[in-house]
Amino acid sequence: MAVRKSGPLDAMVGAKIRMFRINRGMSQTALAERVGVSFQQVQKYEKGANRVGASRLSQIASVLGITVGELFESSQEKTAAANSPVHLLAEPGALRVLKAYLRTNSRVRLAIARLVESIADQKPTVQKSVVQKSGIQKSGIQKSMTKASVARLDAATRGERRSSRART
Numbered sequence: 070m071a072v073r074k075s076g077p078l079d080a081m082v083g084a085k086i087r088m089f090r091i092n093r094g095m096s097q098t099a100l101a102e103r104v105g106v107s108f109q110q111v112q113k114y115e116k117g118a119n120r121v122g123a124s125r126l127s128q129i130a131s132v133l134g135i136t137v138g139e140l141f142e143s144s145q146e147k148t149a150a151a152n153s154p155v156h157l158l159a160e161p162g163a164l165r166v167l168k169a170y171l172r173t174n175s176r177v178r179l180a181i182a183r184l185v186e187s188i189a190d191q192k193p194t195v196q197k198s199v200v201q202k203s204g205i206q207k208s209g210i211q212k213s214m215t216k217a218s219v220a221r222l223d224a225a226t227r228g229e230r231r232s233s234r235a236r237t
Contacts, residue, residue, distance in 0.1 A: 073120060078141075080117025082126070084159040085140045087115040089133045091164050103132045115159075 090100050097115075101108040104125065113119040114129075121129065130137045158164055170181060 075117050075120045077117075079120050082121060082140050083115040083117040085142075086111075086121075086129055086133070087159045088164075089135055089139075090115075091159075093133060095133075100129070100132060104128045 090097070097108040097111045101111045104111070105128070106125070110119065114121050126137055126140065130140060158167070170178060173181065
């Protein structure tokens with residue numbers, strides 16, 4: 070008997086399950102209980118480690134209030150890019166960040182985007198040793214995340230608060 074391994078399509082379907090589940094505000098445990106599996110099994114489905122059978126897929130779609138076809142949309146693309154919007158939204162916290170981002174104004178959005186990009190582009194610099202006054206050496210990692218970026222975001226946020234007070 071041939072061993073059935075999960076493949077890229079299973080990973081894509083799992084990512085979509087995760088995206089729809091998070092969008093519905095449902096935990097892995099809640100989905101698992103309604104489908105009749107353990108939450109660990111839901112984790113495996115979402116990571117693409119385990120394949121989802123047809124009947125289980127139908128149950129999951131029903132619980133999430135979607136059609137089975139929605140879990141397979143854009144599956145004709147042979148290269149399921151890791152940077153696809155679906156894959157990105159399946160990352161933990163991504164949907165929360167996006168919803169909060171949308172609650173801000175355009176100036177703050179621009180500041181947030183610049184801040185996150187500058188953080189992501191920064192490479193931590195390793196500070197091999199620092200000699201203290203006592204002569205004892207202390208080692209550690211000094212992250213070069215600029216305080217100026219945070220200060221700019223704070224300033225943009227304060228400016229937004231001032232302008233909203235002026236309007237009221």
